[in-house]
Amino acid sequence: MADRVADEPVATRLRPADLAREHGLSPQAVRNYERDGFLPPAERTPTGYRIYTAVHAAALRTFLAHVRAYGHATAGEIMNAVHDGRLDDALTAIDHGHGRLLRDRETLAAVRSALDHLRDAGSPPPAAGVLPRSIGELAHRLGLTPATLRTWEAAGILAPARDPATGYRVFRADDVRDAELAHLLRRGGYRLDAIATVVEQVRTAGGTTALTAALTDWQARLTAHGLAMLDAAAHLGRYLNPA
Known part of the structure; x- marks a missing residue:
């Protein structure tokens, strides 16, 4: 996931406010989501400003879709597992959500x-x-x-x-x-x-x-819950396989 961030061209680099605006969030909320592992780590400018990319925008959409489907805690668990390379753990959390439904x-x-x-x-x-x-x-x-x-x-x-x-x-x-x-x-x-x-x-x-x-x-x-799960799955599929 970090390699994808590094490969992003300069033209696609975004500020926290750019990501936040799409979802009606505050820039600080975006920074908090990165801090908590819901987004991949951002690179920094020489002066310390975060550099976000289309990968971070996709991660934010994926996380928020999972919040709607599974709640904040489970969505965070899923995104942390994805970013840590623990895909089976992420899928297990999703399976538990489907089991509850x-x-x-x-x-x-x-x-x-x-x-x-x-x-x-x-x-x-x-x-x-x-x-x-x-x-x-x-x-x-x-x-x-x-x-x-x-x-x-x-x-x-x-x-x-x-x-x-x-x-x-x-x-x-x-x-x-x-x-x-x-x-x-x-x-x-x-x-x-x-x-x-x-x-x-x-x-x-x-x-x-x-x-x-x-x-x-x-x-x-x-x-509505089931449809939200389908939407979350679509977002996760695109996030894992952007091509």
Whole structure:
């Protein structure tokens, strides 16, 4: 990579401000990226000014494309590995990013499948107005044992508060809703980890209706993420093989 910098003709040599302007950055940000290894080292003029080239401009585009695809930390890891000659390490970091995206897609598919099951089975009504219940009362309501509810709590499906005076679990309206959703999904054959994911999504969205809309946004974000990865790969390919 350093040989490519040295071979750049004088006419293509750039200042930090020239690189920064394209991306709306400050010249200092460009210098910081070089310092951190995200750009290859710059040569210096006799008076100490940095000399950047088209290679540095391509590196900056590549780094920023990877920031959009993988986040700042992973993008920096990838560019450092490339500039250190550790291409396999860079590709491994990219593989991990693709693996996370695949897991997110699988989680989205599982949540959608579970929501379809809830709709087909008749999703339990909102538990608004339900008085706080003890673990025994909730178990009786669902026809389960308290031990089952404790297992669901350990799996992250339920998160009841504790009575500050007694330390006993207190299941409020949202907890009852979560337990009823879990009970329905459990009867449908879903594993506890899958149920925990669904319930967390419902809890975050504020209900199954809100979650349905949230899933559309989630899908759009995953699509955008995947496209950003494709763009980053194209930039990296051009950076590694400029010819």
